[in-house]
Amino acid sequence: MSSSHADKHPQGPAVASTGGPDLQDHLRRLDRLANLGLIAASTAHEIKNGLVAINTFVEMLLEKSEDQEMAGVVQRELKRIDSLVTQMLRFAAPKPAAQSRVNVHHLLDHSLRLLEHPxxxxMIVLKREYHAVPGAILGDEPQLQQALMNLILNAVEAMSGGGELTVSTEIGRNAAGVSRLKIHxxxxxxxxxxxxxxxVFEAFFTTKKNGTGLGLAICxxxxxxxxxxxxxxxxxGRGSTFSLLLPVE
Ligand SMILES: Nc1ncnc2c1ncn2[C@@H]1O[C@H](COP(=O)(O)OP(=O)(O)O)[C@@H](O)[C@H]1O
Ligand SMILES: [Mg+2]
Incomplete structure (x- = not known):
């Protein structure tokens, strides 16, 4: 899809797009994702049921046990698995997008505030360059927030030694002349x-030790x-820019 695109510009920045021209590849991927979705949804339900039982049992043990530290470790891991499975379920069986008016700049500020701690x-310097007017779109706010937070978190994780995070918006037009709000x-x-x-957009593709590889697939x-x-x-060595392009109302 995009590797051929990237190969044409060995010197310049490599580019990948979800709207790539390789249809065969694209369809194969969709098919794989559809199957994966089915398997993931049914497995996730079973795992979640199991986790509830395990967690109840661990809490019982925690009351009696002297080894609080060990119990704490188990509970932390349970929580991690639970959130992974929740993400998996969200990916496999997403609710249809609920449409409402979403102020993108407010949503970005809110997402950034939630990620202040990481x-x-x-030592990350944050820059906001909000240029999109109007800065509103029709969309599903929780879904958009999840996508933005995934992108911001990835950016933060890519700058372990510090760096600059720039969050910007603008209004642009695509080749067909349709106005789109771009979030970079x-x-x-x-x-x-x-x-x-x-x-990177493939489900379960990750280069991180504790990564799920689901963030960008969800985005x-x-x-x-x-x-x-x-x-x-x-x-x-220089960095990445992820751009979410959304039709304006
Ligand atoms: N901003 C980024 N900079 C560098 N690599 C990135 C960035 N965002 C995503 N990636 C790469 O894409 C992979 C998949 O990302 P993602 O789907 O969010 O899963 P995860 O973050 O759990 O690994 C990451 O493991 C990483 O290799
Ligand atoms: Mg991620």
């Missing part, structure tokens, strides 16, 4: 090697549910 520990999340982090660039899905698009431009 950011403050990393730019980091000055590690960047993405060209051979991975085409794969892409949210973008599509809004008749939008998610693009990435990245250069190794």
């Amino acid at each position: 950011m403050s520990g990393r 999340i730019r980091d000055t982090g590690a960047g993405i090697v060209p051979e991975n660039l085409a794969r 892409q899905r949210v973008a599509r549910e809004h008749q939008g698009e998610l693009d990435v431009v990245s250069e190794v």
Whole structure:
């Protein structure tokens, strides 16, 4: 899809787009995702039921046990698995997008506030460049928030040694002359090697030790549910820009 695109520009930044021209590849991927969705949804339900039972049992043990630390470790892991499964379920069986008027700048501010803690520990300078007027779209606010938070979190995680996070918005037109609100999340982090660039939107593709590989797959899905698009431009050692393009009302 995008690796061929990237190969044409070995010097410049590599580019991947969800709206790539390789239809065969695209369809194969959709088919894979559909199957994956079915398996994931049914498995996730079973796991969640099991987790409720395990958690009740651990709480009982916790009351009696002397080894509070060990019990704490178990509970923390349970919580982690539970949130992973919740994410999986959200990915596999998303609710249809509920439409309401969403102020994108407020939503960005809110998402950034929620991520203050992981950011403050990393010497990251935050820049806001909100230029989109009007800064509102029709969409599903919780879904959009999840997508934005995934993108911001990825940017933060890519800048382990500090850096600059720029969150910007603008109104642009696509080739067909349709107005779109563009949200760019730019980091000055590690960047993405060209051979991975085409794969970052794949479910379960991760290069992180504790990654789920679901964040960008969810973002892409949210973008599509809004008749939008998610693009990435990245250069190794310089950073990445993820752009969420949404139709304006
Ligand atoms: N801003 C970014 N900078 C560098 N690499 C990124 C960035 N965002 C995503 N990636 C790459 O894409 C992979 C998939 O991301 P994601 O789907 O969010 O899953 P996860 O964050 O759990 O690994 C990451 O593991 C990483 O290799
Ligand atoms: Mg992620």
